[in-house]
Amino acid sequence: MAEVLFFITAIGAITGAVGVIAVRNPFYSVLALVCHLISLAMLFLLLRSEFVAAAQVIVYAGAVMVLYVFVVSYVGGSDEPISANTGRGFKLASVAFALALFVELSIAILGTGLQAVxxxxxxxxxxxxxPAEIGKLLLTDYLLPFEVASFLLLIAAVGAVTLARRRGGLETPEELSRLSVLDITRPKITGTMAEGVGGARRLEAPAPEEVV
Amino acid sequence: MDMSWFLVVSALIFCIGAFGVLTRRNPLVVLLCLELMLNAANLALIAFSRMHGNSDGQIFAIIVMVVAACEVTVGLGVIVAMYRRRVPIDVDELRELQG
Structure with missing residues (x-):
């Protein structure tokens, strides 16, 4: 039974991985990666790591992939030629590199001295x-990596907002004069997104032209 | 199932990801291929964790997941910033980091 499940999920995972690199449209690449991640979560379950499998499905296939889908539909994933225009030689070289890497890894795995493999x-x-065991490990032996990981996530979130925020502010008069119910209940200049990018300031005095 | 099967699958997925990073031009797809490689490493870590009956490998896998999520957020932020500045979204065309 475990063998059948293993082969089904392994084929699913490899097919998903091939789909990521073989499909023209980035949107379909993301969907193929979702299939790959779910198959991989089933492989994790076969290896009896329940918590990681659940985290894989919820965090990865759920949250991270939704972020991808948003960005692909924002940037507009258009169909594009798959291969680079750097010539046939480069493509052959990368095929040879990937094959050589696989052969080398397989030799290392199958010819290892580890009996347990x-x-x-x-x-x-x-x-x-x-989850109980993972949680106990995370809060005892691996407390420092756990805290460092949370700081890393905070830094990444701040960095992403800084990188991708809108720099020019609100331009059109419709955007500047848009009113909402909340404007009555709260005082001026207290934290809307529009004010955050300089919308309210522009109403009073035209800001100098920002360098883009 | 022998543990070597899981490790071979992990090696295969890693090589597919490496091939994609080398050949594709769209940075979105390059990021997806990086995810593939990180996930292959995760599979190997969890296989070794099962092999030794020790949960430490799963902690490693969770930390790798966190790092992958950070990489995705920053990478997608860079791509959105590139799109805003009308820079061509093509890794072959990008030659300098300075905005």
Whole structure:
């Protein structure tokens, strides 16, 4: 039973991975990656790591891929030629590189001195890979990496907002004179998105032309 | 199932991702291929974790997931900024970092 499940999910994962690089439209690449991630989560379940599988589906296939879909539909993923226009030689070289990498990794895996690689794995202990065990490890042995990871996420969020924010402010008169119900209930210059990018200031005095 | 099967699948996915990074031109797809490579590494980590009956590998995999999420947010932010500035969205055309 485990073998059948393994082959179904492994074929799904590899097909998804091939789909990511073989499809012209980036939107379909994202969808192929979602299939790949879900198959991979099932492989994780076969390896008895329940928590990572759940996190993979919820965080990766759920949240990160939604971000991708938003950006692809914003930037407008148009059909494009798959291969680079740098010539046939480069493509052949990259095929050779990928094949050589795979052969080398396979030799390293199959010819390893580790006896356990060709075993079924360690005997299963109840609770292995459960959220309780992962949580205990994260809050005891791996507390420092856990905190560093949370800081990294904070920095990445701030960096993404800084990189992708709208720099020019609100330009058209309709945008500047847009009113909402909230304008009555709160005082001026207290934190709307429009004021954040300089909309309210422009109403009073025309700001100098910003360097783009 | 032998653990070597999982490791071979992981190696194959990693190579597909590396091939995609080398050949594709759209930075969005390059980011997707980086995700493929990180996920292949995750699969290998979890296979080793199961092999030794030790949960530490799963913690590694979770941290890799966090790093991948950070990379995605910053990378997509850069792509959106490129789109705003009408820079061609093509990794072959981009030759300098200075805005």
């Amino acid at each position: 060709s075993s079924q794995g360690a005997p299963y202990v109840a609770g292995f890979g459960s």
